[in-house]
Every structure is written in C-alpha cells, then in structure tokens.
Amino acid sequence: MKNLGKVSAATAVLLLLAGCQNSKMLAQHNVANTTADVGPILISVNNISRWDQVSGALKPNFTLKDGDAALNLVVPATAKIQEQVLSAFAFNLGVGLPQSYSESAKTKTLNLNQTTNTTEGVATTTGTSTTTQNNTATDTKKAGVVPTANTVLPKDATLPAGTAPTVDIGIDPMLKYQAANALYQEVQLLNREVEFAAKRKCYVPYMVRMQISTLPYRNDLPYDLHAKASFFEGPGEGETPTFAAKSIADKACDSKSSPLPYVVPLLVTDNLEKAVKSRAVEVAKQIGLAVNFMVKGVGANIGANNLDRDVKSILANDLNSLLTVSRMNDNSLYIRLGASNQASAGRTIVSKTYDVSLLMLVPISYLEKHSIPILTLYTHTEFRDSKDGAVLVGKDAASVISQFEKVAGRYLQTKEVRAKWEALANRDKMEAVGRFILPIQQSNYGKFKAATDGQMASGEPPALQLFTFKKEYLPSLWTSLSGIAAESPFQSASFALPTVPDISIVNQTALLREINDKEMEIVLREAEGVVAGNISAHLKLRYGKEDYVFPSESVTFDQTRRLLRLKFTSPVKWGLKKPDFAKSELVVTPAPCLYSADCPKSSIPSTFKLLYAKIPKNKPEPGFTLRTTLKEVIYRTTTADAQIKLHIDKLTDAKAVITLLGAEIKAVEDENKKPIVVIKDTITITTPQTLILTMNNVKVSKKVVVTVVGKDLKGVDTGQKKIEFTVVAGS
Incomplete structure (x- = not known):
C-alpha cells in the first residue's frame, strides 16, 4: 500500500501543477508602476461659443409621434442564454488472483534380451526382460496478471438535448405601458432640453468644448481615466466696460458675493461601446486515476474517471462606457474615460482624443468687470485599474x-x-x-x-x-x-469668453417677394452679428392713410453668406388688397436686452425702402410622357393619307386629350388595331396607350403638330407636350 500512496501523491501534484499553469495563462494582467509609466493626459479648451449662436443646431427634434410608437420600442429581449450540464462518474476495480499448479511425470523403461540356440535341427529361444520405472512431481506458483483499467465513461454519458420553449414568455402589460410612457415623456423633454437649460437668472450661457487626449506609452494597460474638472473666474483682461443705465434686471443681479460658473453636462454625456457577442463557453473537468500494485503475488488495479462538463451558449450585447460626464457641483465635472475593448488584450487604454461639450452659465458680473472676461479650468486626473478599481500611484x-x-x-x-x-x-x-x-x-x-x-x-x-x-x-x-x-495629474488652462457681437446691416432696398398667397419674404445682404433672438423685424404697410404693422414670422441668418432672411404673412391671406408699397417700409431693430453687459452695439438703418416683386408661378408639369419613333410622315398617294404612331406612357393625370394641327383625323387605332373614338377631331384617353393615327388633308413639305394636354379630376390643365412632324412624298 506504500506504493499506492506514493503514486496517488504524485498524481495529485501533477494535476495541481497543470491546473495552476492554466489559471496563470488565463489570469495574465499587465500593470504599470506609476502614472508616469502609462503616459501623458492632455486637457485643453478648444472652442467657446455663445449659446445663442449654436443652440438652434443642437435641438434633436426626435420624431416619436405618440405613445403607440413608444410601445413598440420598450422592454426588448437583451440576452439569450442556453446552458447544458453533464456530470458522469465511473469507478472500475480489477483483481488478478495468484495462480498455482502441479506437474508430474512417470517413465517406464523395458529392456528385452533374447538368445536362440539350434540343436540337431531344433531351435530353442531363451530371453530375459528388465523393467525400470521413474516417477517425478513438480509444484509451480505464479503471480496474478494485472487486468487493464477501464477508463470508459458510463454508457450514454453525453450532453442532454436542450428543451426549447414552445411559446414566448410574456411581459406584464402594465409594466410595458409604464415603460412606453416613460420613453415618450423622456423624448419630449429631450426635444425641449436645449431650449430650457440655458435659462438661469443673472447668467449668460456659453457652449464650451473641451478636448481630452490619452497618449499611453503601451497598448496593453488596463486602466480607466477618471478626471475632475472645475471652472473658476480668471483674472480678466482689458478695461472695465461702460454700459448704459442699469436695468431692473441688472440691479437684481448685484451681489457682494462671488458667484461661480454653473456647468451643465447637457451635450454628449455618454458614449457606449457595444460588442454583440455570440459566446459559447465550454468548461470540462476530467480527473482520471489509475493505480497498479502487487502485494504478495496478488496483482490489482483501481481505475476512477470523473467528468464534469458545463456548456453555456450566450448571445447578448456587451456594453462598455467609453465616455461618461456628470456634474459634481455647480462648477465641477466628473469625467470617466473607459478602457476600450481590444481583441488581443481585453479592455485597455488606447491613444484617443475625446471631445467633451457642455453648457457653461457664466455670472453676468464677470462680463461687467472686464472687456475680455477669462475663465480658468483646473483638472485632476487619476488612473484606475479597469478590473478592480485600484488607483495607480503618481510620481513622487x-x-x-x-x-x-x-x-x-x-x-x-x-x-x-x-x-x-x-x-x-x-x-x-x-x-x-x-x-x-x-x-x-x-x-x-x-x-x-x-x-x-x-x-x-x-x-x-x-x-x-x-x-x-x-x-x-x-x-x-x-x-x-x-x-x-x-x-x-494637476493641470490648468485659461480661456477668454467671446463677448456679444455687434450687429450691423448696410443700407439697401429691401426686395419684398410674394412667394404665394400666404407668404412673403425679404432677404437683406451684408449683415453681421445676427443670432437667434437678438433682432426683431416688422413691415409697416400703407393702406390709404393708415399704416398697419405686420411682425415677422421667422428670422434666419446665413453666417457664411451673410444673408438675413425675414418671412412675413401675406396680406392676401387675410383678404386684404395689396398695399401702397411706395409708402411702406421695413423696420429692423435690436431685440431688447435683459442685461446691459450682454447687450450688443448695433448699426442698422432706421428703415428700409421696399420694392415689391411677385414670383411667377411655375408652369405645371403634365403627368405623362410623349414620344414617337419617326418624325417624318410619309404621304401615301394611293390612299391620299398618312399615318403617325404615338406612345403616351406613365399617365398619372385623370386623362390626356390629343389634337392635331395641319391635318384632319381620319381614324385612330390602338396597337391591337382596336378603334378609338374621335369626337370633333379630339382623342381622349384615360390609360397609357400606343396610338396609330390616320390623317387626311396632309400636304407634302408641310408640318403636322400633335398636342397632348393633361387634365386632372376637375378638368384643369396640368400641362401639355407637343411633337412636330414633317410630311414627305411617298409612293
């Protein structure tokens, strides 16, 4: 049994070493000693814009029409998991008993001697015989033969077949409608969030765009970057600006305290990395033990075989947040840059530049102190292990x-x-x-x-x-x-805030174009500094001796082309006649300012003269196509007539009316030679047709013109098309 103990111990050690080796290979984890081993982090402010210059382009305008549309989007299945488990154990014992047997042998030897004598013709034979017997016996003993250990698993030791559900699992209807209600409300709020977020008393909104760049020295480091960023009032530059008398709103903002900027991480607060993974994981553990031994001529073996097999099939979305931005307090942000999924190294920090945009509300007092107000950004960064969250120490x-x-x-x-x-x-x-x-x-x-x-x-x-x-x-x-x-890990950056731009529009004649009976438009050129909400416009139209004021419906500005586009409701819509444009005018003024420090200077003419222009209506396009193969008509002398072939396709109008000029219609057939009715030299069709027209009174070298007019359901012309033919002499 001592041999058995030695073999079992050796086997256990081998299994343990093999298991440890596999674990070591799977648990490989690269780390850095300090933050200096990871690489630099660069943080800067690259763009600052006034909120009113960009807010219009930031509205998402999601088109989730109603609650029923939201109902189809909620409570989806996000993962499918199938698991199969096999556990089999086999134990085998074989014994070889000792063998013993005896062997015996008996040997007999016969010796015969004969002698013959002849006397007087008579032969006489005499003989002697001797018998010798030997007996031997042998006893033999032999050790038992060790039988072969059976390592085969029990019969039918295979994975069970999965049982698929015959019906889909339902969802609680109340839960589904509650989720749809929450989704619909959230979308509506998102559509209005940009508009409402910038409204805070005694603050001026700006859009600040930060840039954070990670530049790791290695591409296998499993770290997330965590950054804290705070904004404070900077020293400012330039002289203290002078303003007109303070308004009531200005006086309400006077305070002896030093307010902080207010940050709103409204723009791009999350960036998720999605990997759709179809993963089949098979974990199989098989332990086999076979021991041979012999004790006092008895040979035996013990065999054991155990198999645990676990197979999981998983299909799901693996989400990893690459960028998360949240507010810690009024002037501070918490930014997490997550490690990216890499096929070879798992989640690691990679060289990448991240843009972080936010709404910055600046106290109006900052703009009152300096002509160029300045903000200062202070940041603190740290690396955390993406697996256990441990903070990487910095350089000493x-x-x-x-x-x-x-x-x-x-x-x-x-x-x-x-x-x-x-x-x-x-x-x-x-x-x-x-x-x-x-x-x-x-x-x-x-x-x-x-x-x-x-x-x-x-x-x-x-x-x-x-x-x-x-x-x-x-x-x-x-x-x-x-x-x-x-x-x-500690960095700072200063940046100047753009002040409100001055408004200027050169003096010019305003061309008033009537687009239709409901809408008119004026486009002013060479405009500067116009943003949403900082100007107002109205038409002062003269009717008799009275002036009537029509405010603009919309104001848009093309900054690249410097075009100011104003739209107004046409007086025709209200049943009014056209005014006396010679005595009418356009008035453009800066919009009222809430705070003096945020009020632009303006250079705008007091009035603009009007010039009225009506846009001609485009000719309607008929709803059909007209073509022919030949534009020469051969005059047949034998019958004194001629034929032409017309193809009228893609007829979307209610009907098409065909007439001729330069000839008379004798007969009309379709391509199947079916007669078509002709009424007063006019052909009317309601479906696409190929027509063969036979004509009288044609003259050689003269022209024949075919006109096709489209008609809608009310009989109104939708447009017309023509083809001109030339008559040539034939046989």
Missing part, C-alpha cells in the same frame, strides 16, 4: 525633480550654484519647479519668461535665482518642460 517628488533636472540642470552654471540647489529640500525644489510648469499649463509665456528672468515677486522661492537662462533657449526650454506638465 524625487522623480519629478529628477526629470526637471535633466532638462533645466544645465542652466545651473557653476559648481557652487549646483551645490546650493542640491542642498535645498525637495519641498523647495518642487515649489521652484511649479513656477515653471504652471505658466506652461496656463499658456502664459509672459509669466514663464518672468520666472526664467528671476523677476520674483514677494514670496517667490529663492531657488529661481539659481538658474541662468539665455533668452534664445527659452522656446526650447518651454517645449521640453511641457512634457513634465503633461504627465502631471
């Missing part, structure tokens, strides 16, 4: 200082200066490094230059005076230190 101070010294250390000119630098504590060194890095993050070259010149204000670190920089090397130094700034 010593690493940052070492990286800085590789770039700027050459500007420590003497050994004594270097010794002074080395003697400084890391805290003082980091403070000096920050004086170079912060201006780079804020794109403030003047502040960077002041630090390199040693122009220190009170409280600046003395370490700045240890460096001697040459002016011609400053751009190179700026570029080199930008790499350190990009790897810092």
